[in-house]
Amino acid sequence: MSSRYKLTYFYFRAKGENIRQILTLAGVEFEDVRVHWDKWQQIKNEQPFGQLPLKRLAGENEWEAAQIDALSDQFEDFFQEIRPFYKTYNKLIEGNLNDVYDKIVEPARDKHLPIFSKYLAESSSGFLVGSKLSWIDTQLADHMYTFTEFRPDYARRYPQIEAPFFKFFLLSNMVHYKLVYFPAKGLAETPRQLFALAGVDYEDVRIPKEEWPQHKPNAPFGTAPWLEVDGKKLAQSRAINRYLGKKFGYAGKDDFESAQIDAWGDQFSDYIVDIRTYLPVAAGMAEGDKEKLYKEVVEPAREKFFPLVVKRLSENEAGFLVGDKLSWADLFFANHLEYFVTGGFNSSDYLDKYPELLAYQKRIHNIPEIKKWIEKRPQTAL
Numbered sequence: 053m054s055s056r057y058k059l060t061y062f063y064f065r066a067k068g069e070n071i072r073q074i075l076t077l078a079g080v081e082f083e084d085v086r087v088h089w090d091k092w093q094q095i096k097n098e099q100p101f102g103q104l105p106l107k108r109l110a111g112e113n114e115w116e117a118a119q120i121d122a123l124s125d126q127f128e129d130f131f132q133e134i135r136p137f138y139k140t141y142n143k144l145i146e147g148n149l150n151d152v153y154d155k156i157v158e159p160a161r162d163k164h165l166p167i168f169s170k171y172l173a174e175s176s177s178g179f180l181v182g183s184k185l186s187w188i189d190t191q192l193a194d195h196m197y198t199f200t201e202f203r204p205d206y207a208r209r210y211p212q213i214e215a216p217f218f219k220f221f222l223l224s225n226m227v228h229y230k231l232v233y234f235p236a237k238g239l240a241e242t243p244r245q246l247f248a249l250a251g252v253d254y255e256d257v258r259i260p261k262e263e264w265p266q267h268k269p270n271a272p273f274g275t276a277p278w279l280e281v282d283g284k285k286l287a288q289s290r291a292i293n294r295y296l297g298k299k300f301g302y303a304g305k306d307d308f309e310s311a312q313i314d315a316w317g318d319q320f321s322d323y324i325v326d327i328r329t330y331l332p333v334a335a336g337m338a339e340g341d342k343e344k345l346y347k348e349v350v351e352p353a354r355e356k357f358f359p360l361v362v363k364r365l366s367e368n369e370a371g372f373l374v375g376d377k378l379s380w381a382d383l384f385f386a387n388h389l390e391y392f393v394t395g396g397f398n399s400s401d402y403l404d405k406y407p408e409l410l411a412y413q414k415r416i417h418n419i420p421e422i423k424k425w426i427e428k429r430p431q432t433a434l
């Protein structure tokens with residue numbers, strides 16, 4: 053007979069979320085009762101029933117269980133220090149949330165996260181303790197989720213935490229992603245690489261050209277790609293890039309960086325518009341003089357746009373278009389460069405005048421997760 057669990061908590065995530073996630077990971081059905089703050093007094097004396105099925109997530113042996121306990125106590129100290137943030141957020145006390153964040157959360161973060169970071173740096177599994185996910189990982193991950201939503205750069209100083217935190221969301225399997233496009237790299241390649249970087253599972257649907265007419269009516273704007281997030285559809289490749297970039301941490305550390313990344317994405321798209329007569333001819337989908345179009349359309353547009361990119365990259369020591377981290381705009385541009393130099397267009401001289409851009413493209417595509425994806429992705433002509 054299966055047990056029946058009922059979890060009673062408030063309508064926000066905070067401490068209840070960790071238990072919700074543990075139950076979900078354990079594959080246990082539970083009643084997720086979310087109490088409104090003003091109803092709390094009426095049910096305050098109710099007892100929760102049943103025990104949590106923690107065994108699977110509480111360490112492989114006594115030593116690991118003790119380490120998990122130690123980290124959990126440490127986390128509790130951290131939580132107590134930043135409590136005013138939650139209280140202000142939920143309007144239980146008055147105050148300016150940004151001030152509370154600056155004065156309380158940031159110093160507490162810089163006191164406590166190095167401890168978790170050290171554990172992760174020393175771990176070869178990507179989990180805080182041992183070789184498996186434990187409930188201290190889910191606790192930390194939910195904390196990171198809350199504060200990264202509030203300040204996207206929250207975890208930037210702690211890359212050891214930021215990377216496994218996204219992997220955790222893969223494990224918790226919270227969102228079902230489906231990306232629909234053709235059997236081609238084209239406009240879907242950047243979103244695919246964002247999934248590869250984040251280590252997040254998705255359905256990579258590739259519709260053969262002859263089947264497209266029956267799928268076209270399902271496309272939100274009549275074109276591909278589109279992304280489905282738990283069945284909700286999002287069209288337009290740049291909107292998809294921005295969405296996944298933000299979700300996975302490749303869209304800038306603040307609003308200004310995000311806007312600069314958008315600007316590069318838009319500028320690059322203007323370049324594609326400038327060379328649009330060449331593309332279908334080079335792809336063998338339209339009649340035309342490929343060599344003539346390359347000379348008369350591609351080369352002048354390239355001489356207008358590429359020097360801007362070269363200048364930008366020479367100004368940014370980090371070697372990315374914006375800030376000190378890879379963004380979706382870097383992927384978007386690097387994919388185009390790779391396609392022209394090595395892909396079906398046979399324009400291997402495309403970057404002869406721009407060795408810096410060739411080096412940049414290779415550097416981006418050598419990032420281990422991208423490299424791995426490129427090695428295993430389906431081989432397609434376009």
Ligand SMILES: N[C@@H](CCC(=O)N[C@@H](CS)C(=O)NCC(=O)O)C(=O)O
Nearest residue numbers: 238239274275276277287288289290
């Ligand atoms: N601006 C759109 C363009 C989408 C687009 O034109 N997609 C082409 C393939 S690259 C397509 O769906 N063609 C089939 C059709 O229009 O029926 C985006 O970036 O998503």
